[in-house]
Amino acid sequence: MKTGIYGGTFNPIHLGHLHILREFIRRLSLDRVLLIPTGRPPHKLAPGLALAKHRLAMCALAAREIPEAAVEVSALETQRRGKSYTADTLEELEVLYPQDRFFFLMGEDMFLTIDRWYRPEAICSGAALCASPRSVDGMKKLEAQKRKLEREFSARCFLEDIPYLEVSSTQVRELAQKGQDISGLVPESVAGYIKSWGLYRKESGE
Numbered sequence: 001m002k003t004g005i006y007g008g009t010f011n012p013i014h015l016g017h018l019h020i021l022r023e024f025i026r027r028l029s030l031d032r033v034l035l036i037p038t039g040r041p042p043h044k045l046a047p048g049l050a051l052a053k054h055r056l057a058m059c060a061l062a063a064r065e066i067p068e069a070a071v072e073v074s075a076l077e078t079q080r081r082g083k084s085y086t087a088d089t090l091e092e093l094e095v096l097y098p099q100d101r102f103f104f105l106m107g108e109d110m111f112l113t114i115d116r117w118y119r120p121e122a123i124c125s126g127a128a129l130c131a132s133p134r135s136v137d138g139m140k141k142l143e144a145q146k147r148k149l150e151r152e153f154s155a156r157c158f159l160e161d162i163p164y165l166e167v168s169s170t171q172v173r174e175l176a177q178k179g180q181d182i183s184g185l186v187p188e189s190v191a192g193y194i195k196s197w198g199l200y201r202k203e204s205g206e
Contacts, residue, residue, distance in 0.1 A: 001031045001032060001097075001099065001100045001101070002028065002029060002030050002031045002032075002100075002101050002103060003030065003031065003032045003033070003034060003097060003100040003101065003102055003103065004021075004024060004025065004028065004030040004032070004033040004034070004069075004102075004103045004104075004105050004130075005033075005034050005036065005089075005090075005093070005102055005103065005104050005105060005127060006021055006024075006033055006034070006035050006036065006105045007036040007037070007038055007077070007086065007089070008037070008038060009037065009038050009049060009055070009169070010035075010037045010038075010055050010058065010059055010169070011048070011049055011050055011055060011169050011173070012050065012055065012058050012169060012172055012173075012186060012190055012194060012199070013035075013055075013058050013059050013062045013169075013186070013187075013190060014167045014168070014169060014172055014185050014186045014190075015165060015167055015184075015185060015186060015187065016164070016165040016166075016167035016168070017062070018062060018065055018066060018187070019162075019165050020105070020107070020132060020162060021033060021035075021066060021071075021105070022066060022068055023132070023160065023162040024103075024105050024130060024132075024160065024162070025066070025068045025069045026068060027160050027162075028103055028130060028158060028160075030069050030103060031069060031070070032069055032070040032071070032072065033066075033069055033070070033071045033072070033105075034072055034073075034074050034093070035059050035062075035063060035071055035072065035073045035074065036073075036074045036076055036077055036089065037052065037055045037056055037059055037073075037075075037077065037078055038077050038078070038084050039052065039077045039078045039079070039080050039083075039084040040082065040083045040084055048173055048177075048200060050199050050200070052075070052078035054193075054197060054199060055078070056073055056075055056078060057193060058190045058193055058194070059073045060073045061187060061189040061190050061193060062186075062187050062189070062190055064189070065187050065189075076089060076092060076093075077089055085117075085118045085119070086104070086117060086118075086123050087117070087118055087119035087120075087122040087123050087126070090102065090104075090122065090123060090126035090127055091122065091126065093126075094126060101128075102126060102127035102128070103127060103128045103130050103158070104123070104126075104127040104128065104129050104130060105130050106129070106130065106131050107131065107132060107133075107134050108131060108132070108133050108134040108135060108138045108141065108142060109134065110131070111129065111131035111142055111145055112141060112142070112145050114129065114149070115145075115148065115149060115152065115153070120153060121153050124149060124153035124154065124155035124156075125153075125154075128155075128156040128157065128158060129149065129155055129156065129157045129158070130157070130158040130159075130160065131157070131158075131159055131160075132159070132160050132161065132162040132164070133161060133162075133164065134164050139159065139161055142159050143159065146159060167185050171185065172185050172186055172194075172200075173200045176194055176199060176200040176201065177200050177201060177202065179201070182194065
């Protein structure tokens with residue numbers, strides 16, 4: 001089975017995430033995708049990070065919007081103590097799904113820095129690396145990094161020139177904090193969830 005692995009803080013998951021995911025499913029002919037919200041992300045700060053239970057719930061709602069393949073939400077990283085490393089996640093997934101072929105789905109920023117992550121050799125051996133650009137000259141940068149990863153880590157890389165939607169989790173959080181409309185940026189079900197729980201409002205504490 002060809003299984004995509006799509007991780008991130010998903011704080012919250014938005015339509016840009018779903019667009020990228022659908023395109024990767026179609027272009028790589030994926031049978032299934034594991035949607036894995038991070039616990040404590042080691043590579044970046046995560047201001048206003050919603051509780052794991054909320055991010056998992058929002059991912060589960062968003063997964064229903066993707067009919068192209070089976071999309072499963074995994075709590076693997078949110079249940080892990082300490083920082084959450086991709087290399088550790090891949091090794092755990094290899095034990096859980098020994099027959100699967102893994103495709104690690106990511107954007108430009110992640111792909112361009114992955115050689116500096118914790119145990120990049122384990123990441124490159126555990127999954128094919130699949131990236132799409134987020135800038136005008138992104139494909140050129142991705143192609144140069146692809147050659148480097150293939151040379152240094154014998155990585156398997158797939159680059160897909162997927163049109164980028166101008167939506168960000170930061171944008172959604174800022175609007176939600178002010179009580180403004182976030183429809184058109186997140187799935188309707190996720191917008192309803194954020195509103196009902198008062199997520200990202202200063203007084204919510206969630």
